Amino acid sequence: MLDANIKKQLDTYLQHIKQPIELSVSTDNSPKAQELQDLAQELATMSSLIGLTDSNSKRSPSMSVAPQGQAPRVSFAGVPMGHEFSSLVLALLQAGGHPSKADPALLEQIRSLKGEYHFETFISLSCHNCPDVVQALNLMASLNPNITHVMIDGALFQDEVNQRQVMAVPAVYLNGEHFGQGRMTLEEIVTKVDSNAAEAKAAALNDKETYDVLVLGGGPAGAAAAIYAARKGIRTGLVAERFGGQVMDTVGIENFISVPYTEGPKLAAGLEQHVKEYGVDIITGQRAAQVSRGDLVEVALESGATLKARSLILATGARWRELGVPGEAQYRTKGVAYCPHCDGPFFKGKKVAVIGGGNSGIEAAIDLAGIVEHVTVLEFADTLRADEVLVKKARSLGNVDIITNAQTTEVLGDGSKVNGLAYKDRVSGKDKQLELAGIFVQIGLVPNTEFLKESGIELTRFGEVIIDAKGATSMAGVFAAGDATTVPYKQIVISMGAGATAALSAFDHLIRS
Incomplete structure (x- = not known):
């Protein structure tokens, strides 16, 4: 066997x-x-x-x-x-x-x-x-x-x-x-x-000494930033809910330079191991609640603890964007899904929809077509944004339909699970419905920066942290890298480079101040 x-x-x-x-x-x-x-x-x-x-x-x-x-x-x-x-x-x-x-x-x-x-x-x-x-x-x-x-x-x-x-x-x-x-x-x-252990842990975190560099985020940007900072011989800490970030949700990675193929969890494990080799103080299971600046940068955590640092690197990444329509929250995990690789097998022989016509959406449709009875792709725009090779493959499959100019308006269900989807034809203005067992949402990313809204750090209207060429934000001593920022391309290799840039900039800030 x-x-x-x-x-x-x-x-x-x-x-x-x-x-x-x-x-x-x-x-x-x-x-x-x-x-x-x-x-x-x-x-x-x-x-x-x-x-x-x-x-x-x-x-x-x-x-x-x-x-x-x-x-x-x-x-x-x-x-x-x-x-x-x-x-x-x-x-x-x-x-x-x-x-x-x-x-x-x-x-x-x-x-x-x-x-x-x-x-x-x-x-x-x-x-x-x-x-x-x-x-x-x-x-x-x-x-x-x-x-x-x-x-x-x-x-x-x-x-x-x-x-x-x-x-x-x-x-x-x-x-x-x-x-x-x-x-x-x-x-x-x-x-x-x-x-009962939460209070004791928060108290222990409050007793942590001041960091020279504190990194928020455990994805590729955060890992690279922590490694580059620690290699300078300065006290470095890393705070994250879990190590890996979005990488943990990525199955196949074929564009990581010098590595023809790897998988997200394997890459995340490698990142974590590399960071640990430099003696970085890794704090997991924690979420940032607020960032403020006095003589030091202070990061308040949702657990009630507060960490202090001379410089801060924001590398909190992004998460799957939600539809924001009625029924989505009610039927999450009851037919509304965000990971076709994980949840696709539960819809074997059933009809599903994929919302989103970018690379992730069309890749999801292709993967699901081998499992489910039928896949309908709905794209808000009048054209698909996915690479032509993927679009051509999807259109060649007999059980995949693609509908453009489709605005999803509601997730329908019977009270316990999804049984359909409502959308509006943006050309004719007509309301339409599809009978479905599952809906896979693949409409891009939203930055994890809500905790920064009252910080004074400048954000775009999309919530991205605005940075300059050196990764500096509008707050002195605070730098940022990766998918949470205005960097134009959200790619693993770019996030790693941005993390390194932010760490070097933070070190430069420390020696000058």
């Missing part, structure tokens, strides 16, 4: 297993069950420390991983291949006694959690965001005997998906109740579970 190259890599990882572990497999007569059985048997032959037993789980096919002699707390309902194969490998290592590289204080916080926590995560194997959540919850379950976690492949357990009306992944449930949606880091999950 595993090809020679994967087995060779896996064999290296399995050498880190220090204690016997047991795979408990529950099967039925389905082809997927046989596939899971074959996978488990293959794993068992690769290490003398991996045992194999049968089990009777309420979900079949499924496989549990546990140290030998212990009740399983980590399970996979489905076949953990695709993006989830790495989750399986990590679960094997953790059950086998290989230590996690996560922050020791965070690991101890997990071990100290009181109460019973039974997590379930619905995923799709094509979702590149899901493994982060699965791996975080698996780690928590491996550390604390009061925590269990099961990954559920939504494609195999459609009855549960329909019952809980799961239409976007990852979807996490705790003790049977909806807990969270979308990508979440280990720190975010623990903070949400252990709410």
Whole structure:
């Protein structure tokens, strides 16, 4: 089942297993069950420390991983291949006694959690965001005997998906109740579970010494800025909700110079590792609330903490732009989606729409056409903005229709999920409707700068931070880089260069002042 190259890599990882572990497999007569059985048997032959037993789980096919002699707390309902194969490998290592590289204080916080926590995560194997959540919850379950976690492949357990009306992944449930949606880091999950720790963390942040350079944002611009600043030997901090930014939502990257192909999560992991090598004080799970200037630059966080710095680099990036029409918020994750790679499989055999005729919209339509019954692309303008090669490909597909001059006016639903979309023909003025199961919004980006509106830092009417050629903003000692700024092209490589420019400019500011 595993090809020679994967087995060779896996064999290296399995050498880190220090204690016997047991795979408990529950099967039925389905082809997927046989596939899971074959996978488990293959794993068992690769290490003398991996045992194999049968089990009777309420979900079949499924496989549990546990140290030998212990009740399983980590399970996979489905076949953990695709993006989830790495989750399986990590679960094997953790059950086998290989230590996690996560922050020791965070690991101890997990071990100290009181109460019973039974997590379930619905995923799709094509979702590149899901493994982060699965791996975080698996780690928590491996550390604390009061925590269990099961990954559920939504494609195999459609009855549960329909019952809980799961239409976007990852979807996490705790003790049977909806807990969270979308990508979440280990720190975010623990903070949400252990709410009493928030005050202590804010107090610890308030005690931080003044930074020479403080970077807001953990995407390509923020990472580059932090590295360039730290290399100057000055005290550097980086604050972000999570590392990676938009890159984490990007599947294939083919225009990163010198790297013919990579994927967003892999690039984000590389960025984080590189930053850590320079001793940057990384603070994640925090969101900026306000920036002000006195003798120092002060950044107030939503947690209540305040950080101080001699210079600041804003690299907060951007997020998917929303339609802003009735029904969008109500049916978000119930048919309204923003990631076709993650959520496309939930609309197999159904009719969907893609809003937006740029590269991202047409690429989404092409990808979805191989999964769904039919795709309708709606573009507000009279022409598509996507590259001609993509437009030509989309028009060649028999189950893709493209409508221009279409102004989306409302997302329609039955109260629990999307069942249609209303739009206006901008030429005739007529109101029209489409019957749909899903709507994928791909209409560009909006900068994450709302917290700057009262700061005095000059913004464009679109919310972009206005910068000069050196990345300087209108506030002394404050610089900016990346997609949150007026830089004309929103590209990874450009953001990295802008981050480096901002850091060098910040250093120049410090030595002159």
